[in-house]
Structures are given as C-alpha cells and as structure tokens.
Amino acid sequence: MPVISFILLGSVVLLPAVALWALRWATAAGQFRCPDKAALLPFDESEPVGVETDLILGGNRR
Amino acid sequence: MSHQSQTPRSQTLRALLPGDVGAGSGGDVQTGGVQKAALAEIDASCRVPVLFFFLSGLGWLIAGSLLAIVASIKLHSPGFLGAWEWLGFANVRTAHLNTVIYGFASQVSVGVSLWLMCRLCRIPLPAPGLVTVANLFYNLGVTVGVVGILRGDSTAIEWLEMPRYATPILFVSYALIAVWTIVTFRLRAERHLYVSQWYLLAAVLWFPWLYGTAQVMLLLEPVRGVVQAAVNWWFAHNVLGLWFTPIGLASIYYFIPKVIGRPIHSYYLSVLGFWSLALFYNWNGMHHLVGGPLPAWMITISIVASVMMLIPVITVAINHHFTMLGHFGKMRQSPTLRFIVFGAVSYTLASLQGVASALRSVSEVTHFTHHTIAHAHLGMYAFFTMVMFGAMYYILPRITQREWPSNGLISLHFWGVALGIVLYVVPMSLMGFLQGTKLNDPTIRFLDVVQFTLPWLKLRTVAGLLLVVGHVAFVGNVAWLLVRMFEPYRKPVVRILTGEAETLAAGK
Amino acid sequence: MTMSYGPLLFLGILLTLASSWVGLVLMPHRQLGSLTQHTDTNTAAIFPAARAGEAQQGAEHYRSLGCVYCHTQQVRPEGYGSDLERGWGRRRTVSRDYIHDRTVMLGTMRTGPDLTNIGERQSDAAWHYRHLYNPQITSPGSIMPPHAFLFETRAIGPSGRSTNALVLEGAFAPPAGTEVVPTRRAEQLVAYLRSLKSSGDLPEAPVKKEEAK
Numbered sequence: 133m134p135v136i137s138f139i140l141l142g143s144v145v146l147l148p149a150v151a152l153w154a155l156r157w158a159t160a161a162g163q164f165r166c167p168d169k170a171a172l173l174p175f176d177e178s179e180p181v182g183v184e185t186d187l188i189l190g191g192n193r194r
Numbered sequence: 195m196s197h198q199s200q201t202p203r204s205q206t207l208r209a210l211l212p213g214d215v216g217a218g219s220g221g222d223v224q225t226g227g228v229q230k231a232a233l234a235e236i237d238a239s240c241r242v243p244v245l246f247f248f249l250s251g252l253g254w255l256i257a258g259s260l261l262a263i264v265a266s267i268k269l270h271s272p273g274f275l276g277a278w279e280w281l282g283f284a285n286v287r288t289a290h291l292n293t294v295i296y297g298f299a300s301q302v303s304v305g306v307s308l309w310l311m312c313r314l315c316r317i318p319l320p321a322p323g324l325v326t327v328a329n330l331f332y333n334l335g336v337t338v339g340v341v342g343i344l345r346g347d348s349t350a351i352e353w354l355e356m357p358r359y360a361t362p363i364l365f366v367s368y369a370l371i372a373v374w375t376i377v378t379f380r381l382r383a384e385r386h387l388y389v390s391q392w393y394l395l396a397a398v399l400w401f402p403w404l405y406g407t408a409q410v411m412l413l414l415e416p417v418r419g420v421v422q423a424a425v426n427w428w429f430a431h432n433v434l435g436l437w438f439t440p441i442g443l444a445s446i447y448y449f450i451p452k453v454i455g456r457p458i459h460s461y462y463l464s465v466l467g468f469w470s471l472a473l474f475y476n477w478n479g480m481h482h483l484v485g486g487p488l489p490a491w492m493i494t495i496s497i498v499a500s501v502m503m504l505i506p507v508i509t510v511a512i513n514h515h516f517t518m519l520g521h522f523g524k525m526r527q528s529p530t531l532r533f534i535v536f537g538a539v540s541y542t543l544a545s546l547q548g549v550a551s552a553l554r555s556v557s558e559v560t561h562f563t564h565h566t567i568a569h570a571h572l573g574m575y576a577f578f579t580m581v582m583f584g585a586m587y588y589i590l591p592r593i594t595q596r597e598w599p600s601n602g603l604i605s606l607h608f609w610g611v612a613l614g615i616v617l618y619v620v621p622m623s624l625m626g627f628l629q630g631t632k633l634n635d636p637t638i639r640f641l642d643v644v645q646f647t648l649p650w651l652k653l654r655t656v657a658g659l660l661l662v663v664g665h666v667a668f669v670g671n672v673a674w675l676l677v678r679m680f681e682p683y684r685k686p687v688v689r690i691l692t693g694e695a696e697t698l699a700a701g702k
Numbered sequence: 703m704t705m706s707y708g709p710l711l712f713l714g715i716l717l718t719l720a721s722s723w724v725g726l727v728l729m730p731h732r733q734l735g736s737l738t739q740h741t742d743t744n745t746a747a748i749f750p751a752a753r754a755g756e757a758q759q760g761a762e763h764y765r766s767l768g769c770v771y772c773h774t775q776q777v778r779p780e781g782y783g784s785d786l787e788r789g790w791g792r793r794r795t796v797s798r799d800y801i802h803d804r805t806v807m808l809g810t811m812r813t814g815p816d817l818t819n820i821g822e823r824q825s826d827a828a829w830h831y832r833h834l835y836n837p838q839i840t841s842p843g844s845i846m847p848p849h850a851f852l853f854e855t856r857a858i859g860p861s862g863r864s865t866n867a868l869v870l871e872g873a874f875a876p877p878a879g880t881e882v883v884p885t886r887r888a889e890q891l892v893a894y895l896r897s898l899k900s901s902g903d904l905p906e907a908p909v910k911k912e913e914a915k
Contacts, residue, residue: 171457173388184455187527279851284768350765422806476722485778562812636787
C-alpha cells in the first residue's frame with residue numbers, strides 16, 4: 133500500500149509540474165504569441181483566406 | 195517570429211522526399227531548408243496509399259453494416275438464421291463491432307490522417323509504397339481477426355475480441371503507420387504547427403501504447419481478476435477518446451476553415467481544448483464500471499474526469515460555432531461541410547450525453563441498457579463517421595483529380611445516413627432510459643422488460659437499413675469516381691479542383 | 703523560437719497518458735492483483751471456491767459463445783439498482799469474487815438477466831439443457847437465441863431412450879423415433895453455469911443474516 137501511495141503522490145505532484153513546465157516552455161517559445169498566425173496555417177498562396185473550396189452542389193448562393 | 199536556421203534535418207530521412215523538394219539548398223530560412231510543396235503535388239503523392247486505406251475501409255463498412263443488420267434482426271427475432279452457429283448473435287454483433295472499428299473507422303482515419311499531415315507539413319508523403327504495404331498487412335490482420343471471431347475464437351473482452359493470432363499483425367502494421375506519420379512530421383517544411391497536427395500526433399502516439407498495454411495485460415499475460423475489467427475499459431474508452439476523437443477533431447479544425455475560407459475563430463481556445471482533452475479523457479474509462487466490483491476510488495476518479503470533459507467539449511463547441519457563424523448556408527453547397535458540421539454538432543451532443551451517463555444517479559438507470567448502445571453510435575457514427583465521410587468528400591476528388599460523378603448520390607448518402615442515425619440514436623436513448631427504469635423496479639418481471647424493448651428494436655433495424663442505403667450510395671459514387679480515373683483523358687470539370695464553383699454554375 | 707516543438711509535444715502527449723496508465727492500470731493491479739481466497743474462521747468454508755475442471759471448460763464455451771454480450775456477472779450494491787431485490791444475489795459482488803476467472807466477464811448489457819448466482823438460483827441441470835436447446839421452452843417471450851447446435855438429435859437406440867435425453871414436449875419435441883441429447887460442450891457449459899455462485903460470506907461483503915435464511 134505505501135508503494136501505491138508513493139506512486140499516487142508522485143504522479144499528483146509530477147504531472148501538474150510537467151504540465152506547468154510545458155506551458156511555460158510553450159509561452160517562452162512563442163507558441164501563443166501569434167495565435168492568429170497559426171490559425172492561418174491551413175491556407176497558402178494558392179488557396180488563401182477568403183477562397184472557398186468544395187462548394188460543388190447547386191443550392192442557393194449567397 | 196524570427197526563424198533562425200533549424201536543426202539540420204536528417205539527410206537520410208530527407209532522401210525519402212522527391213528530389214526537388216528534398217534538395218533543400220534553395221530552401222529559404224523560413225522553411226528550415228525544405229521547400230514547401232504545392233497542394234496538387236502533395237495530393238498526388240498520397241493518391242495510392244490513401245486510396246488503399248479508403249477503399250478497403252469502405253469495403254469493411256459494407257461488410258460491417260450487413261453484419262449490423264443481421265445482429266439487429268436477431269435481437270428481435272431470435273430464430274433468424276439460427277441454424278448456423280457461426281452466425282450466432284454474439285458472433286455477428288462482435289464481428290460488426292470489429293469490422294467497423296478496426297476495418298472501417300481506423301483505416302479511413304489513417305488515410306485522412308496521413309493526407310492531413312502531409313498537407314499541413316507541406317511536403318509530399320515520403321515513400322508512399324511503404325504505407326501501402328502497411329495497409330495490405332493491416333487488412334490481412336483484420337480479415338484473420340474477423341474470421342477468428344466468427345469461428346468462435348473471440349476473446350469476449352469488449353473492443354478487443356480479435357483472437358491472439360490476429361492482433362500482432364494489426365499491431366505491427368499499425369506501428370509502421372504511426373512511425374511513418376512521425377517521420378512525415380519530422381520532415382515537415384512548415385515549421386509552425388497547426389492544432390490539427392497536435393491531435394494527429396497525439397493519436398498516433400497514444401494508440402500503440404493503448405493497444406500494446408491491452409494486448410499484453412489481457413491476452414498475452416492476463417492479469418488476475420477484475421484488474422482485467424479496469425484494463426479493458428481503460429483501453430476501450432481511450433480508443434474512442436484518444437484515437438478516434440483526436441482524428442475527428444483534427445479533421446474538423448482543418449476542413450471547416452478550408453471550405454468556408456475563414457480561419458478558426460480562436461486558435462487559443464483550440465490549443466486549450468487539446469490539452470484539456472489530453473489531461474481528462476484518459477481518466478474516463480472506469481465510468482463503465484459504476485456499481486461494479488471495483489474499488490470506489492477508481493470509479494470516482496473516472497466520474498470526476500468525465501465531468502471535467504465539459505471543458506474541452508464546450509471549448510471546441512464554442513470555437514466551431516463561432517467559426518461557422520454566418521456561413522451555415524454553405525452546407526447546402528459543400529458535401530464536406532454538410533457532413534463535418536453534422537459531426538461537430540454530434541460531438542457536442544455525444545459528449546454531453548457521456549458526461550451525464552457517467553454520473554452515479556444516471557448510470558444506475560442507463561448502465562446495462564440500450565442507452566449505452568445509442569451513446570456509442572452517437573459518438574462513433576453521428577460524430578466520427580460523419581466527419582470521416584466529410585473528409586473523404588474533400589480528399590477523394592483531389593487525390594484522384596476527378597470530380598464526384600453524381601450529386602444525387604451525394605444527397606442520397608447524406609439524407610440516408612443523417613435520418614438513419616437520428617432514427618437510431620434518439621429512440622434508442624429514450625428506450626434505454628425506460629428499460630433501465632423498468633429494470634430497477636423489481637415488481638416488473640424481467641421478461642416483461644424484454645417484451646417492452648421489442649418494438650424499439652424493430653425500429654432500430656429500420657434505422658440500420660437507412661444507414662445501409664446511404665453507405666451503398668456513397669460506395670457507388672466512389673466506385674464511379676474510380677471508373678473515371680481509368681477512363682481516357684477527358685477535359686476535367688474544374689468545379690472542385692480549382693474551387694471555382696461560381697464559374698461552372700454561371701456556365702450552365 | 704529557436705527550438706522544435708517536437709520534444710515538447712512528444713513529452714506532453716506521452717505523459718498525459720502515462721498518468722492514467724499509472725492510475726487506472728498499474729495501481730489497481732498492485733491493489734487487486736494479489737487477492738486471495740478467504741477462509742471463514744467459524745465454518746472453515748473457503749470463498750470463492752475454486753472451479754472444477756468441467757466447469758472451467760464450460761467457462762471457455764461461455765466466452766466463445768459470447769454470452770457476456772447479453773448477461774452480466776456482477777451484482778450491484780444495496781440501494782443501487784434492484785439487483786438484490788430481483789434475487790440476483792444475496793450480497794453485492796466484490797473484486798475477490800473473480801480471482802478464479804481466466805477471463806473476467808462482468809458484462810455491460812442486461813439484455814438477459816444477471817448470471818452471477820445462476821447456479822444457486824437454478825441448480826437443475828435439466829432446466830438448463832432445455833433452456834439452452836430452446837429458451838422458449840422454459841422462458842416464453844425470451845429473445846435469447848436457441849442453442850440447438852449444442853445438442854445432437856439422433857435415433858433412439860435399441861435399448862430405449864438415453865438417460866440424458868431432453869424431455870421435450872409439444873412443438874419442441876423432436877421427430878418420432880429420435881431424441882435430443884446434449885453434446886460434451888453443452889455438458890461443460892451447464893457445469894459452468896451451475897458453478898456460478900457468489901454468495902459466500904466475505905469480510906468486505908457480508909451476507910445480510912436475515913436474507914441468508
């Protein structure tokens with residue numbers, strides 16, 4: 133039983149610590165600096181923002 | 195964002211890329227030495243392996259749907275096909291689950307995931323032949339597994355029924371695919387990560403661990419007693435949460451912005467959603483054992499984690515809703531958007547239903563009833579499968595360079611499966627709840643509860659038939675598309691491939 | 703941004719799963735993997751009793767036939783559901799009840815009733831044979847599939863009906879001059895079903911004395 137308690141206690145301390153470290157690292161690395169820029173990643177020069185793709189059926193337009 | 199020169203990519207790995215892409219000497223600093231490939235080039239590189247995964251997946255979908263119909267009929271008419279032992283209810287039901295999960299859903303996931311990864315990494319798929327070979331082995335594994343189940347070799351461990359002689363084949367080909375996804379990621383030309391890649395990477399790293407642990411602890415060196423149940427549900431719930439859900443969400447995060455030409459509402463929220471899912475989902479599994487013979491602390495932890503799932507779910511729902519705001523009308527024109535939005539909405543509903551049925555008071559009623567079956571189909575079908583259909587509508591024309599041959603079949607597919615799954619999930623959820631209430635009332639005879647479920651089970655067969663109609667329509671359209679691939683060159687209709695819906699409509 | 707995201711993602715992704723792997727897989731294994739039988743100090747009775755070879759074979763048929771998809775083997779505690787009121791057990795089941803099971807088949811569906819104590823509730827082997835042969839004989843209105851393939855229909859020999867032939871009447875009777883006898887599989891399966899009893903007094907799950915008769 134003590135072993136289990138140690139594992140439990142250890143993981144309870146360790147995991148949030150790692151999570152915090154990851155968050156700090158990500159912030160320092162600029163991952164959150166330009167979230168808008170990351171949001172643009174699916175787009176490129178040939179299909180930039182504003183170009184709709186896949187509208188192939190009839191339907192009412194605009 | 196100042197990009198300094200990156201760690202040099204491994205030359206051995208880079209050699210896998212087509213010459214002009216991998217050369218790197220002309221690559222600008224921004225891309226870390228590898229030039230970004232054009233979309234058409236990326237699509238073309240994925241053609242063979244992704245087609246293999248999609249087509250074999252669809253083959254299993256048809257097989258799985260037929261097995262589902264047989265199982266459904268057997269539940270209200272137990273004598274149906276009763277003479278053949280190998281077609282017994284449990285065999286057919288189990289073969290259905292394993293064909294649609296491992297044969298269909300997982301294979302289509304891999305196809306979508308590889309294509310998405312290449313597109314977001316901006317490189318062609320390295321060594322596509324290797325992936326194709328992995329696909330052939332994977333299908334061999336599924337075939338051996340399903341035949342084993344029908345022969346009566348099922349392990350009777352839910353979601354892991356494939357016998358021991360089939361699973362290593364699956365594991366090895368799966369590991370190969372996972373490694374290849376990571377190799378593709380390492381070679382990426384776009385250094386920045388989109389949220390879809392987070393999900394995809396997580397999925398390919400989580401699944402082999404889940405599957406490996408479950409195989410070792412349940413089949414190779416079985417643990418004693420109810421620990422088996424703990425491992426079983428840790429695995430079975432995580433297959434949904436850490437394999438299918440991330441791939442479904444990765445697709446939603448990519449396809450909605452691509453179709454409507456508008457970035458995701460809040461990238462920040464999407465990252466929050468990812469990490470909260472990663473933290474909470476994997477603790478959920480024990481809510482399948484509420485009231486069972488396991489220590490209370492385990493079950494309580496899972497109930498708490500299940501409730502915490504509200505954070506990622508609501509985050510994702512808000513984000514998708516605000517991205518789509520003002521663009522819902524486009525669902526009429528884009529089959530991809532239509533299926534994906536249906537799936538995204540179902541994700542929210544399925545998750546909320548999941549949270550609710552994890553609570554002790556609700557579980558007391560719904561636990562051993564058809565409510566759980568309805569919930570599983572809301573998650574796996576109304577959410578995940580619909581998203582995969584949407585993704586295939588986008589990917590297939592692009593990798594084959596052919597347009598969808600029939601708009602009518604697209605509509606038939608959508609309405610067949612949309613009505614079918616609503617007709618499945620809504621009545622079955624309600625029926626399960628009533629069934630549970632009756633089971634908990636000891637004054638009602640057990641056989642009377644059984645009789646109560648019969649009309650609902652017949653309705654379920656009807657719903658299942660609607661789904662089959664939709665599947666046949668889709669497979670027909672895909673087959674037609676393939677026929678077109680082999681036709682002599684014909685001036686391509688440019689609707690999808692250049693995104694010029696307007697021009698075509700105007701010309702007609 | 704001077705570093706690759708790779709290691710961070712890799713670490714984070716694996717650590718999150720590691721947490722539940724430790725919590726929900728390793729820890730239960732440590733806590734429950736070494737449970738042993740309990741010997742009652744007054745009666746010297748040992749619970750749960752080990753299963754005889756015949757019944758152990760039957761458990762494999764129970765697994766192979768997929769009985770677990772419609773029948774649970776777990777009794778929920780008092781005040782939670784109506785398992786006890788329905789007579790499916792005299793106490794809740796606990797981890798120790800399952801230490802002899804090669805595959806633990808708790809089940810998740812109650813399309814059919816719970817079978818934790820079916821050996822106690824229905825100890826008559828003839829009932830089980832007839833029920834398996836065609837559930838409508840013993841339980842009209844059941845949706846359990848008939849398991850006639852576990853039986854052999856054969857001509858009645860010169861020495862008359864076999865002693866183990868099923869007593870079947872009316873619409874269920876085999877053609878004249880033939881009889882239905884259980885195969886080896888059916889015998890083992892029924893031995894297993896009759897061995898299913900989890901009502902021994904355990905310190906962590908005592909049987910309520912007034913209910914224990």
